[in-house]
Amino acid sequence: MTHDHIELSLEQSLDHCIKCNICTAACPVSAVTDLFPGPKYVGPQGQRFRMPGQPSPDESVDYCSGCRVCNEVCPTGVRVMELNTRAKAAIVEQNGLPLRAWLLGYQYWFGKLACGPLAPLANFGASNPLLRTVVERTVKIGRKAPLPKFSTYSFRSWFKQRTKSQASKTAAVPDGSQSTAPGSRKQVVYFHGCSTNYYEPHVGQAAVEVLERNGFEVIVAKQGCCGLPLLSNGAFKQARSHHEYNVEQLLPYAQRGIPIIGTSTSCTLTIKEEASELLGMHETAVRMVAENTYDIFEFLRLLHDRGELNTDFKPVQRSMPYHAPCQLRAHNLGRPALDILELVPGLQLSESTAACCGLAGTYGYKAEKYQIAMDVGAGLFDFVRASGSDTAVCDSEICRWQIAHGSGLEVKHPIEILREAYG
Amino acid sequence: MRTIDTDVLVIGGGATGVGVLRDLALRGIRAALVEKGDLTHGTTGRYHGLLHSGGRYVVKDKQSASECAVENEILRRIMPHCLEDTGGFFVVTPADDEAYVPLFLKGCQETGVSVHEIAVREALRREPLLNPRISRAFEVRDGSADSFLATHSNAEDAVRHGAQVLTYHVVTGLERTGDRVTGAVCEDMRSGETVHIHTSYIVNAAGAWAGKIAELAGVKVTVVPGKGTMVAMNHRVLNTVVNRCKPPADGDIIVPIHTVAVIGTTDVHVPDPDVFGIEAWEVERMLSEGEQLVPGISKARVLRAWAGVRPLYKDQDVADDRDIPRTYKLLDHEARDGVKGMISMVGGKWTTYRMMAQEATDAVAAKLGIQAECRTHLEPLPIPAGAERKAGLYWLGKPLAAIEADSSYGHLICECELVTRERVVDAITSGKAANIDDIRRDTRLGMGPCQGGFCTYRAAALWHELKPATPPANDPPHGHAGNSVALLRHFLQERWKGLTVIAWGDQLRQARLDEIIYLDTLGLDLLPAPAPAEQNGAEMVTAHPAIATEYHAA
Numbered sequence: 001m002t003h004d005h006i007e008l009s010l011e012q013s014l015d016h017c018i019k020c021n022i023c024t025a026a027c028p029v030s031a032v033t034d035l036f037p038g039p040k041y042v043g044p045q046g047q048r049f050r051m052p053g054q055p056s057p058d059e060s061v062d063y064c065s066g067c068r069v070c071n072e073v074c075p076t077g078v079r080v081m082e083l084n085t086r087a088k089a090a091i092v093e094q095n096g097l098p099l100r101a102w103l104l105g106y107q108y109w110f111g112k113l114a115c116g117p118l119a120p121l122a123n124f125g126a127s128n129p130l131l132r133t134v135v136e137r138t139v140k141i142g143r144k145a146p147l148p149k150f151s152t153y154s155f156r157s158w159f160k161q162r163t164k165s166q167a168s169k170t171a172a173v174p175d176g177s178q179s180t181a182p183g184s185r186k187q188v189v190y191f192h193g194c195s196t197n198y199y200e201p202h203v204g205q206a207a208v209e210v211l212e213r214n215g216f217e218v219i220v221a222k223q224g225c226c227g228l229p230l231l232s233n234g235a236f237k238q239a240r241s242h243h244e245y246n247v248e249q250l251l252p253y254a255q256r257g258i259p260i261i262g263t264s265t266s267c268t269l270t271i272k273e274e275a276s277e278l279l280g281m282h283e284t285a286v287r288m289v290a291e292n293t294y295d296i297f298e299f300l301r302l303l304h305d306r307g308e309l310n311t312d313f314k315p316v317q318r319s320m321p322y323h324a325p326c327q328l329r330a331h332n333l334g335r336p337a338l339d340i341l342e343l344v345p346g347l348q349l350s351e352s353t354a355a356c357c358g359l360a361g362t363y364g365y366k367a368e369k370y371q372i373a374m375d376v377g378a379g380l381f382d383f384v385r386a387s388g389s390d391t392a393v394c395d396s397e398i399c400r401w402q403i404a405h406g407s408g409l410e411v412k413h414p415i416e417i418l419r420e421a422y423g
Numbered sequence: 424m425r426t427i428d429t430d431v432l433v434i435g436g437g438a439t440g441v442g443v444l445r446d447l448a449l450r451g452i453r454a455a456l457v458e459k460g461d462l463t464h465g466t467t468g469r470y471h472g473l474l475h476s477g478g479r480y481v482v483k484d485k486q487s488a489s490e491c492a493v494e495n496e497i498l499r500r501i502m503p504h505c506l507e508d509t510g511g512f513f514v515v516t517p518a519d520d521e522a523y524v525p526l527f528l529k530g531c532q533e534t535g536v537s538v539h540e541i542a543v544r545e546a547l548r549r550e551p552l553l554n555p556r557i558s559r560a561f562e563v564r565d566g567s568a569d570s571f572l573a574t575h576s577n578a579e580d581a582v583r584h585g586a587q588v589l590t591y592h593v594v595t596g597l598e599r600t601g602d603r604v605t606g607a608v609c610e611d612m613r614s615g616e617t618v619h620i621h622t623s624y625i626v627n628a629a630g631a632w633a634g635k636i637a638e639l640a641g642v643k644v645t646v647v648p649g650k651g652t653m654v655a656m657n658h659r660v661l662n663t664v665v666n667r668c669k670p671p672a673d674g675d676i677i678v679p680i681h682t683v684a685v686i687g688t689t690d691v692h693v694p695d696p697d698v699f700g701i702e703a704w705e706v707e708r709m710l711s712e713g714e715q716l717v718p719g720i721s722k723a724r725v726l727r728a729w730a731g732v733r734p735l736y737k738d739q740d741v742a743d744d745r746d747i748p749r750t751y752k753l754l755d756h757e758a759r760d761g762v763k764g765m766i767s768m769v770g771g772k773w774t775t776y777r778m779m780a781q782e783a784t785d786a787v788a789a790k791l792g793i794q795a796e797c798r799t800h801l802e803p804l805p806i807p808a809g810a811e812r813k814a815g816l817y818w819l820g821k822p823l824a825a826i827e828a829d830s831s832y833g834h835l836i837c838e839c840e841l842v843t844r845e846r847v848v849d850a851i852t853s854g855k856a857a858n859i860d861d862i863r864r865d866t867r868l869g870m871g872p873c874q875g876g877f878c879t880y881r882a883a884a885l886w887h888e889l890k891p892a893t894p895p896a897n898d899p900p901h902g903h904a905g906n907s908v909a910l911l912r913h914f915l916q917e918r919w920k921g922l923t924v925i926a927w928g929d930q931l932r933q934a935r936l937d938e939i940i941y942l943d944t945l946g947l948d949l950l951p952a953p954a955p956a957e958q959n960g961a962e963m964v965t966a967h968p969a970i971a972t973e974y975h976a977a
Contacts, residue, residue, distance in 0.1 A: 015657050015724035018933045019838060019873040037832035045838055048658045048682040048871070049823035057820030058827045076932065 010277065014083070016076040017044035023070035023080055028355040029063060032375035036063035039070035043080035046087065056091045063369070064088070065360035065376070066232045067326040085231065085278055092234035100139045101233035104362040108225045111150065111198030116157075119150035126150075142370035146359070146405035148199040148397070155192050155201035159208070159220050185217040189253045191271070191293070193264035194225050195397040203397070206419040207263045207296055213422050214303060214310045219258070222249045226270040231278055232361045243275040247289045254292035261299050263415055265328040265396045266361065268295045272331070295328065296415055297336035297395070304340065311343055313421040319348035321387040322414070323380055323403065325396035326356050337395055337414035344421040350387060354380035357394075359402035374406060381406035393417060425611075425618045429455040429587070431787055432607055432622040434594055434636050436460070437467035438570060438773050440628035441577040441588075442780030442799070448584035449802070450788060450795035455586065455620060456578075457609050459593035461861040463574045465696075466630050467773060468864055469731030471653050471687040472680035473664060474498065474566035475774040476511055478538065479671055480749060481530025482523075487749040488534035490775045495564055497777060499816075502804045505573040507817040509679055511565020511664035512546055513538075514557040516715040519669045524559060527668055531563075538563050550661050552717050565664035567680040569817065570773055571864045576804035583805065591857055592618060597625070597639040597765075604640050604756075604764035613857060624787050627767035630734035631696035637767055642760045644767055647747060648696040649733040651688035652705040654713075654925070657724035657872050659819065660684040665716050673705075674712025682819070682840065682871065683726055686713045696732040701924045705730075724929040726872060727921040736770035751779045753786060808849075836885070837878035839871020847882055851889050859883065859914035872930075875918040876937035880945065883911035908950045915941060 017040070024030055024038035036042075042061040049057055061084050070080035097105070114122030125131055132143035188211055196204040208218045227242030250260055250271075262268035271293045276286050294302070303309040324335050341347055357377045358364055364373030384392040384407045392411045394400045400411040431447050433440045436458025447454040458464065477491035499506060515521055531538040538561050546560035547553055578588050591612040598606040604625055609618040629636045630646075637644035659679045667675035678685045686709040693699040706728050710721035735747040751771030756762040768783045781797045788795060822841045826832050834844040850862040859882050862868050868882060869875035887907040915937075922934050941947045 012723070015929050017872065018929070018936050019877055020936060021877075034830075034833060041832055041835075041838070045841075046823060048839070049820045049841070051659065051662055051819040053662075054818055054820050055824070057823035060827060060830075060832065076929075 010079050010082055013077060013079040014044050014047050017078045018076055019045075020075065022073050022075060023078075026069050026073040026355065028067060028069060028358070028376045029065050029372060033063070033372045035372070036060060039064065039080045039084065042087065043070065043083040044078055047083050050087060050090065056087065056094050058087070059091070061087045062091070063372075065356070065358075065363040065369075065373070067356045067360045068330045069326065069355050072329060079277075082277055085234070088232075088234035089236040089278075090234075092236070097233070097235050097238075100141060100366065101235065101362075103139060103141065104365060105230040105233045105235050105238065107229060107362075108194040108198070111194050114150040115154050115198040116150075116152065119152045122150045136367050140367040141365050142367040145365045145370050145373075146401040147365075148195065148401050151199055151201050153201060155197045155204040156220065158201050158205060186215060187219055187258050188216045188299075189219045189221045189250065189258055189260045191223055191250075191260055191262040191264075191267060192220065193223075193262060193267035193397075195264060200397060200413075203263050203413045203415060206413070206416045207261075210296075210300070210415055210419050210422065211261070214300075214308070219253070221253060221260075224249075226264075226267040227275055228266050228270045229362050231270070231275065232363070236279055239275065240279050240281070243270075243279065243281065243286075246271065247286050250289045250292075251285050254288045257292070259299060260289065260293045261296050262293065263296050263395075263413060265295055265325055265331065266398070268293055269327050269330055274330075295331055295333065295336065295395070297340055298331065298333050300340050300418075301333075301336040304343070309340075309343075310422075313344045314423045315346035316344050316417065316421050317346040318389070318391075319350065319387070320389045320391050320393050320417075321352060321384040322349040322393045323352040323354065323357065323384070323399065325394055325399040326360065328395045337393070341393075341414055341417060341421075344418070347417070347421070349393060352380055352383045354383060356380075357399040357402040357406070359398050361398060364402060373402070377402055377406050384409055425616060427455060427587070427589075427618060427620045429453050429620065429622050430791065431455075431624045431626060432457065432620050433626045433628055434607070435465070435628035435630055435632070436462040436574070436578075436588070436590060437465050437628065437630050438463075438574055438577075438776035439630065439768055439771065439779050439783075440626070441574050441581065442776045443626050443628055443768070443783050444586050444588070445577045445581040445584075446780045446784035446797060446799050447787070448581040448586040449798045450784065450793065451584075452784075452788065452791065452793060452795075453585065454581070455589060455622075456581075457589045457592040457594060457607070457620070459591070459612070461590055461857065461864055462578055462588070463571050463864055465632070466731045466734060467570045467574055469653075469729055470570060470651075470773055471676070471678045471685040472567045472570060473676070473678045473687075473774075474506055474568040475772060476538075476563035476565045477534060477536040478511065478513055478527075478531065478561075478563040478565070479666060479676075481534050481536050482526050483670060484748050484750065485530065485534050487772065487775070488530065488536055490750060490778055491772065492534060492536045492564075494775050494778050495566070497800045498568070498774070499566070501777075501800065501802065502573055502576060503816045504806050505569045505576060505804070505817070507567045507680070507819070509565065509567050509663050511563045511666060512541075512550070512553075513561040513563060513666045513668040514546065514553070514716070515559040515668045516554055517556050517558070518715050519667055521558065523669050527561070536563065550663055550665065552660060552719075553665065554716055554718055559668070561668065563666075565666070567664065567678055568773065569681070572807070573804070575807050575865065579807050580802075580805050589618070590855075594636060594639065597636075599640065599762075602761055602763055604762060623764065624790060625765040626783050626787060627765060628783070630769075631732040633734060633767050633769050635696075637756075640756070640762055640765055642756050642762050642765075642767075644754060644769065645737045646769055647735040647737045648693045648699075649735045649747070650691045650693045650699050650730050651733060652691075652701050652709065652728060652730045653685050653687045654706055654709040654728045655683040655685050655726040656720065657726050657929070658682060658684070660717055660720060660723065662819070667715065672712075674709045677713060677716055677720075681867065686710070686720070689730075690733070693732065699730060699732070701728050701730050703924055706924050724872070725925040726930065727874060728924050729921050734769055734771070751775060751782075753779075753782055755786065836881045837866070837868040837871065839873055839878075840867040840869075842866045842868045842878070844885070847885055848889065851886055858910050859886070860917050863914075869914065869918055873933055873937065874922060875915055876933065876940055879911055879914050879918070880941075882914070883907050886910060905951060908947075912947065915947070 029036045030038040064084040136143040192204045227239035230239035358373035430453040433456040444456045475491035477488035480488040592609040596608040606621045631648045634646040713720040754767040850856045
């Protein structure tokens, strides 16, 4: 087995642990439950007792939500979350993927089936307490967990329709081919992800409009699920094929230097590093796509740094609470949404200091973890409620659903606010 | 003064001594054992933990090879809970001469050491970090052994069969009546009390110290203390014992044992088994030779370095200490020196301890006119209470699986090695442990990456809580608190001495954190207790010159 430096640094990170317990002190999950003994215990400490080919000795690692707070606070650079997620994958490899993890990992199939004309029916089912109780009893998906509403139309269908109606423009057909007509206009590829496509097409619409306001031609490339729900459920083999597919679709754009931009912080993080690190995929193509992928506000901030951002904003006289999701913090970019939104006259955003909303991808959907997720998020819910605003702002869709569920506020993606500012 | 009467006195609480004690007890012979420290305090507790297949000796030391091959199978049967079946490889690295291979294979055949060649590809599949440039790989029945647990299991069975075990009893003299040894005078190092032991027979199983014991009887036994330095890596770099296929030399073996991988070992003659240090070149040699087996290993985190002294018996001139056979020798002092009532069992390996014990016990039984047959190869050893390992061979994840099974992770005293509060409390209240280092030998407390950083103060606090009612005999300054602080200091000192020669990289960072915890946060150097150096043979710690080792640089 050959090791490149990324893989090596993951392995060596076990050696860097000096047992200081800072990760455990900062862990939002172990703070609210005794069921999770903490990131150090299941991470570098447990790792010393794991051996390939032997039974997985621990089940408690399943209570790690994968929020990555441990990675952020570790003073010696231990990749605790990666160790934990790999340990979960070893359990899946040993025991197989449970039905629930399968359902959560492949949830985009529900989007595919229910988004569109069937959405009202599906939403009725998804919000029906009786049905939810049955689901909780059978597959242990929490009956109170905040399921998103299916949209009556998909983002892709909206975009296709719009492209057709704008036939005068030279927009590329979103078929993933390399045939985008060369022109003087700057191009970007938009990676919408499953949530925008099936649940929140308005986020994608806002993104497209903002990018166009800045003179970009937006290409919606062929794409699949980024694979994060599978990764966090330990289904590495399945996640690998998703990542391979996306890399294949996005590579031609990356090769031509066309930026790949996403509004879902978790999708972009997965493409940037999470998939490649967890799956040990460090091929040139994977890296090239990763290096060309940006969170939308990261991209807008780059534009601003170069003096190319359209700052023709109308005043927005509002003050709102903002939560930077774990997945965004893992990008190590600071708070690009705050940096850009503070350019909008009149807009006041107050940032939360909460570690995590608690939902952490599919974690909070699991019945036995629902209350843990709510307890983890409690501080954040209090913070947004105390703001007095009726709207909160957060970059990640899952976190938005959880904050809305926990606080009763409407929660928007910052790109929606920015679009508003463009008038 | 106390007096003890017994039929046989065994001197030395290592593998051999305790093995002899069990054998005597199983044969119904009244026996007692004295050990100047804790059980396994000497060489048994300081070796790399290899259960020999015998492969290492097949060319130059055929008798040892055969003995190991035979005993390996017996130990697997009688003490599975102390062994891990890691399997072993002998590999030919680019630095090794392939001409050794036919000698090796012929030797295996002659000595009954089971061996078969496997494809290099297969060896690399099983051990991905192994040097990909090895040209051949041979599989043998090596394993790893928990010598602490094995010794305790033997002792427990011996006690169950009526034997006595007296730890922290140092032999200060042997009594002779004419040409017969009739007893021993010991000092109980914890109380300072003198203990007379009257016995018909003495088995000198003091290992590297056997020469010193023989001297007390006026008999000359030349034991060459051969110091072997070992280096433990932070985690299991390999899961199979890997040997270089070449004549034994420094740093040619890596043994995965519990959570660590141990690179061994040097062989340096030292004048006194009580006084030796570890030198930088030895650590450097282990790591640079280790590179031949696992490229990059010298860059990985080293946990600790330590040394043990081999009890090599020298009965003829050999050029090099490494040429002294590893086989054992029974010295009948009556036939050899005209001194009755004592035999010495010298040399040997941990793997052959049971065979040595059998031979020694056969000799004693013959002297005493007792007919009973040896049964130690037939009857499995008991698992000491409190050891969470259940029946069956040990495997790496077993301790973690046990903690998970009852969710006792909230009660860990030593986090690195998963030692629960319950086990530490048992060790303290059972009265078997005289200090925290003794608890370590029972539980692995403090043996993980942080080397006592987070568990020492917890263990000392438990000790302080649990032992207030029994003030030590020679009342130390500051009473009970002073005692607890002395225990804490002693254990830290014991852990830190293993770090001094490997203080770089991640382990230096760790040591710095530990230093901050104990000196800056807890102000340990300001606490009211005498520093270990000023303690007058403190009853709980091993500053006593008779059992203090590695304190002085050579």
